[in-house]
Amino acid sequence: xxxxxxxxxxxxxxxxxxxxxxxxxxxxxxxxxxxxxxxxxxxxxxxxxxxxxxxxxxxxxxxxxxxxxxxxxxxxxxxxxxxxxxxxxxxxxxxxxxxxxxxxxxxxxxxxxx
Amino acid sequence: xxxxxxxxxxxxxxxxxxxxxxxxxxxxxxxxxxxxxxxxxxxxxxxxxxxxxxxxxxxxxxxxxxxxxxxxxxxxxxxxxxxxxxxxxxxxxxxxxxxxxxxxxxxxxxxxxx
Numbered sequence: 001x002x003x004x005x006x007x008x009x010x011x012x013x014x015x016x017x018x019x020x021x022x023x024x025x026x027x028x029x030x031x032x033x034x035x036x037x038x039x040x041x042x043x044x045x046x047x048x049x050x051x052x053x054x055x056x057x058x059x060x061x062x063x064x065x066x067x068x069x070x071x072x073x074x075x076x077x078x079x080x081x082x083x084x085x086x087x088x089x090x091x092x093x094x095x096x097x098x099x100x101x102x103x104x105x106x107x108x109x110x111x112x113x114x
Numbered sequence: 115x116x117x118x119x120x121x122x123x124x125x126x127x128x129x130x131x132x133x134x135x136x137x138x139x140x141x142x143x144x145x146x147x148x149x150x151x152x153x154x155x156x157x158x159x160x161x162x163x164x165x166x167x168x169x170x171x172x173x174x175x176x177x178x179x180x181x182x183x184x185x186x187x188x189x190x191x192x193x194x195x196x197x198x199x200x201x202x203x204x205x206x207x208x209x210x211x212x213x214x215x216x217x218x219x220x221x222x223x224x225x226x227x228x
Binding site: 041046102103104 | 118147149155156157158159160161162169170172203205207215216217218219220221222224
């Protein structure tokens, strides 16, 4: 069956450093992969989408890479700030087209320490 | 900026009762979704809806669940006879993209079944 794996243990990073989060998936070749941010008690917020033919995508301090051979995406936050502390979710559409629901990973809880 | 809204924010109900959770998706969006998140667990897809019909549903979305778009703005999730295990945060999402891309989530309804 298809799976998304994220390190769900908390990741502690010093303010100003780069945080790198990993998403691995199995048994699928997705056309794209998405990253969302979730704060406690709130809904996920879309951050970035990267397609299978894109190696890297950037948005301000965020960078996502997508290696379809390794079946892995890396999510980087540069110059991290305490306000970046949240849970970051990787999401895939395993159905392949149409108005399809997303399968989310468990998320990585990121803590940026001042 | 347009937002997905959900009502109520909290709902407490007795086991066996029917509940209706309401959502107002972003106005020009065509694809609508319901997800749930049991406390401490990952976000799980329930159902997607497009062109006034269900596009896809997960195995969680059994006969106890139904969705409706009763008018041009609302999108509802009904749970016919609630069980204790239905206690969760329920998120509505909408998108103007095919294939589940870039979904905008509402703030959620916290459902507690006693």
